Amino acid sequence: MTLPTGRRERKKAATRQKIADTALRLFLERGYDAVGIRDVAAEADVAVTTVFSHFASKEALVFEQDQDFEQRLTQAVTRRARHEPLIPALRREIEALVRHCTADSAAPIWHMVDASPALREYEESMRLRHAESLAMAIAADPDLPQTTTVCRTIARFVIDAHSLAREAADPETALDEIFRMIEAAWAATRPSTDAHSCSGTASRGRVGDSPE
Amino acid sequence: MTLPTGRRERKKAATRQKIADTALRLFLERGYDAVGIRDVAAEADVAVTTVFSHFASKEALVFEQDQDFEQRLTQAVTRRARHEPLIPALRREIEALVRHCTADSAAPIWHMVDASPALREYEESMRLRHAESLAMAIAADPDLPQTTTVCRTIARFVIDAHSLAREAADPETALDEIFRMIEAAWAATRPSTDAHSCSGTASRGRVGDSPE
DNA sequence: CCTTAAATGCTAACCGTTAGTGTTACGGTC
DNA sequence: GACCGTAACACTAACGGTTAGCATTTAAGG
Numbered sequence: 001m002t003l004p005t006g007r008r009e010r011k012k013a014a015t016r017q018k019i020a021d022t023a024l025r026l027f028l029e030r031g032y033d034a035v036g037i038r039d040v041a042a043e044a045d046v047a048v049t050t051v052f053s054h055f056a057s058k059e060a061l062v063f064e065q066d067q068d069f070e071q072r073l074t075q076a077v078t079r080r081a082r083h084e085p086l087i088p089a090l091r092r093e094i095e096a097l098v099r100h101c102t103a104d105s106a107a108p109i110w111h112m113v114d115a116s117p118a119l120r121e122y123e124e125s126m127r128l129r130h131a132e133s134l135a136m137a138i139a140a141d142p143d144l145p146q147t148t149t150v151c152r153t154i155a156r157f158v159i160d161a162h163s164l165a166r167e168a169a170d171p172e173t174a175l176d177e178i179f180r181m182i183e184a185a186w187a188a189t190r191p192s193t194d195a196h197s198c199s200g201t202a203s204r205g206r207v208g209d210s211p212e
Numbered sequence: 213m214t215l216p217t218g219r220r221e222r223k224k225a226a227t228r229q230k231i232a233d234t235a236l237r238l239f240l241e242r243g244y245d246a247v248g249i250r251d252v253a254a255e256a257d258v259a260v261t262t263v264f265s266h267f268a269s270k271e272a273l274v275f276e277q278d279q280d281f282e283q284r285l286t287q288a289v290t291r292r293a294r295h296e297p298l299i300p301a302l303r304r305e306i307e308a309l310v311r312h313c314t315a316d317s318a319a320p321i322w323h324m325v326d327a328s329p330a331l332r333e334y335e336e337s338m339r340l341r342h343a344e345s346l347a348m349a350i351a352a353d354p355d356l357p358q359t360t361t362v363c364r365t366i367a368r369f370v371i372d373a374h375s376l377a378r379e380a381a382d383p384e385t386a387l388d389e390i391f392r393m394i395e396a397a398w399a400a401t402r403p404s405t406d407a408h409s410c411s412g413t414a415s416r417g418r419v420g421d422s423p424e
Numbered sequence: 425c426c427t428t429a430a431a432t433g434c435t436a437a438c439c440g441t442t443a444g445t446g447t448t449a450c451g452g453t454c
Numbered sequence: 455g456a457c458c459g460t461a462a463c464a465c466t467a468a469c470g471g472t473t474a475g476c477a478t479t480t481a482a483g484g
Contacts, residue, residue, distance in 0.1 A: 008450050012462070037440060047464045049442080058440065117337075124336040125329075149386045152376055153393055160368040164361060174361045181365055181397035188396035189389070220481050224431070248470060259433045261473080270471065 016054045019044045023061040028108055032062070032116045059122035062113065069097065070130050073158075074137040086144060087186050090158050091179045098165045098175065110166070131159040150189050157182050228266045231256045235273040240320055244274070244328045271334035274325065281309065282342050285370075286349040298356060299398050302370050303391045310377045310387065322378070343371040362401050369394050 022044040026035045037058055041048045055061050076093035077086065101110060113119040135155035138144060144151075161178040168174035234256040238247045249270055253260045267273050288305035289298065313322060325331040347367035350356060356363075373390040380386035 006451075008461070011450085015462080036438090048440095049465080050463055052441065053462075120340075121333055121337045124340055125333045128332075128336060147389060149376060149380055149389045150393070153372065153390050156372040156376065157369060157393075157397075160365065160372065164364055164368065168361055177359060177361045177401070178365050181362070181369075181400050184396040184400035185369075185393035188392050218482080220430070223481085227431085249472085250470080260471095261434080262432055264472065265431075 015046065015050070019046060019051055019054055020061060020064045024064075024109070027062065027112060032112055032119065057122070059119055062109070062119060063122065063126060066126050066130075070133050072097065073130060073134050077134065077137040077141060083143065086138065086141075086154075087179065087183050091161075091175070091182075094158060094162050094165070094179075095175055097162060098171050101166045102171055127159050127163060131155045134158060146189060154182070154186060154189075157185060227258065227262065231258060231263055231266055232273060232276045236276075236321070239274065239324060244324055244331065269334070271331055274321070274331060275334065275338060278338050278342075282345050284309065285342060285346050289346065289349040289353060295355065298350065298353075298366075299391065299395050303373075303387070303394075306370060306374050306377070306391075307387055309374060310383050313378045314383055339371050339375060343367045346370060358401060366394070366398060366401075369397060 019040065023035075023040045026040060026043060037048055037051060040061070041051050044051075051061075055064075072093055073090075076089050080086075080089040100106065113123060131152070132155070135148075135152040138155060139146070139148060139151040146154075161175065161182060164178060165171045165174045231252065235247075235252045238252060238255060249260055249263060252273070253263050256263075263273075267276075284305055285302075288301050292298075292301040312318065325335060343364070344367070347360075347364040350367060351358070351360060351363040358366075373387065373394060376390060377383045377386045
């Protein structure tokens with residue numbers, strides 16, 4: 001059992017962090033497109049191949065902590081309180097993540113992302129991965145006997161919520177609107193929970209008690 | 213105004229088509245990654261720069277007709293019958309497009325797409341563009357006085373429906389499930405029209421006070 | 425016919441990314 | 455402590471998508 005504080009691992013983590021910090025600094029200073037991988041490597045005093053041994057691509061340098069994101073989402077499902085409804089738990093997590101993205105300190109980064117097509121594209125593929133992970137987590141919950149399609153659909157909707165709320169002028173209000181829709185979509189998948197159940201072609205489901 | 217059948221435009225269109233056909237043939241014969249742009253250019257008997265004057269990227273060679281896709285979606289909104297409900301109109305169009313994608317003749321292409329991360333990523337960015345166009349079309353409809361967020365959300369959901377149904381084992385059933393959810397989400401945005409209101413487990417609309 | 429501009433060709437390069445090949449330094453073992 | 459396996463890193467060179475710069479053809483219109 002190697003202790004988690006081996007010198008090797010510390011050095012590796014330090015190198016990775018130095019690369020990420022240097023890259024982000026240069027990107028913000030000169031612009032993402034104006035900084036090459038060779039620049040980052042030189043400034044961080046490592047070889048180009050070392051950069052790519054820590055990060056799969058240039059874009060990955062910007063989204064350094066996306067694994068945290070993914071894990072927080074799945075844990076919002078797996079570690080929620082017993083019998084706690086799914087959607088509110090997800091909403092809490094998305095709300096926290098949106099707040100994190102829209103914080104003032106993160107603003108320059110997202111401005112850079114929005115300005116670069118390559119970064120936007122990369123973010124898109126990340127979102128797809130996150131949606132798949134989330135769908136797996138939902139499908140694995142024994143309290144939620146849903147089809148694969150429903151799990152994947154709800155997962156996509158939730159990820160969409162994050163993306164749309166982040167870009168909205170008023171993220172809080174946007175989350176309200178979007179999650180009202182997601183609640184309704186989720187409710188439409190379980191026509192038999194309580195006896196009310198207006199099933200059939202389910203044109204219009206019930207409208208949730210509007211808080212206004 | 214020059215007539216749309218000038219010799220120049222015909223030749224240009226022919227060149228474009230020859231490049232696209234050659235590229236798709238080579239991709240299917242040897243695999244997407246095994247064929248370089250220089251191969252495509254040589255086989256189509258054009259210069260590399262000519263390829264890029266017709267197509268923005270290598271991936272765009274595969275999704276040659278995505279503009280048709282986008283146009284069909286927006287027209288499903290703008291050209292639908294007077295007072296026809298939005299969602300069923302969109303569902304019809306998505307259903308047709310999914311059928312088109314899952315046809316036997318298109319199977320090898322989508323197999324290639326699913327096998328290539330670059331193509332998948334490109335398809336993702338396409339979907340985002342399509343969703344934005346669709347959101348614009350929905351927002352422009354005077355019969356649908358919705359907020360920007362609601363329009364963008366519904367647009368994303370519909371695009372998600374296409375993506376998920378295309379990948380599902382049974383696309384027809386998947387579309388049924390997903391559009392039942394989308395109908396409910398859409399209905400939840402208009403609480404005042406006419407409420408049949410079969411309310412089940414009352415979802416809480418008011419979250420957002422305590423983030424922790 | 426002659427001018428103009430669009431379409432295409434050719435060359436060379438840029439940049440992200442990877443393969444191949446060593447070299448170093450840490451970790452576990454004797 | 456000496457030893458060995460291996461993870462981390464360096465270096466070079468190259469590949470492949472993409473673009474700039476400039477030359478050349480060819481259709482369009484006066």
